[in-house]
Amino acid sequence: MKQRRLVSEQFGGSAQAYLSSSVHANGTDLQRLTELTRNLACQQALDLGCGAGHSSFAMAKAGAAVTAYDLSPQMLSLVEHEAAQRGLTNITTQLGGAEHLPFAEASFDLVATRFSAHHWSNVPAALGEIRRVLKSTGTLVVIDVIAAENPLFDTLLQTVEVLGDPSHIRDYRVSEWRAMLQASGFAVSENNNWTLPIEFASWTAIKRTSDLRVEAIRDVFAKVSDEVRQYFKLQADNSFDLDITWLQAKPTV
Ligand SMILES: C[S@@+](CC[C@H](N)C(=O)[O-])C[C@H]1O[C@@H](n2cnc3c(N)ncnc32)[C@H](O)[C@@H]1O
Secondary structure, X not given: OOHHHHHHHXXXXXXXXHHHOHHHHOXXXXXXXXXXXXXXXXXXXXXXXXXXOHHHHHHHHOOOEEEEEEOXXXXXXXXXXXXXXXXXXXXXXXXXXXXXXXXXXXXXXEEEEEOOHHHOOOHHHHHHHHHHHEEEEEEEEEEEEEEOOOHHHHHHHHHXXXXXXXXXXOOOEHHXXXXXXXXXXXXXXXXXXXXXXXXXXXXXXHOOOOHHHHHHHHHHHHOOOHHHHHHOOOOOOOOEEEEEEEEEEEEOO
């Protein structure tokens, strides 16, 4: 199966669950996105890997015309339905991958992506496309799970992520994000990180992780060192903390 289909099937089967998931539906980062959209007086915004549409709703609330973009048709149908329920008439949807954007140059004032880029097959290609469709005065916001700079924690994270969800590719380190952004013509203007507590049973439920893979994760967690246990604040029920970043950047030229 092609990676693109793997991603689409992984998420398409859980669209409704992503709409109600508290990890995805809540977060001060969504309020911050609404404030940023308002402060920038943003007219046109693009939500890349919109999923159930939480970032799209956050930007649309501030008055921007939002294009919600995703590989999964089920997610886009859900966004259309939910936008109508919320009375948000300024959201349109478009199917596609982040690596090839079907939009004209300089179409958007703001491009945001939240909890999606770790599934992208080619982040540098996607950043090149984002740079092309973003106005030279525009803003990019990347919100995503990040890996620690320490290889021990990095390897453990990617192992657990790919066992939890076979479409996982990589949670990048902030240093990797900074290097990719710089190479694609972006300068980071704001960056902060926080931790997100993950309840293990809900995390595997939304990902529809098979029993075999849940057992594999339990086994991985059972054998980690004290350092790993402390870093991820690993609990008896296998709940753990994820590191999240907000990277805000502007085109350099
Ligand atoms: C965790 S979900 C949605 C997150 C959503 N942005 C939120 O904040 O709740 C990740 C989404 O990214 C989409 N996605 C993954 N890889 C993609 C790609 N290469 N291009 C576009 N969308 C992609 C998936 O289809 C999925 O809907």
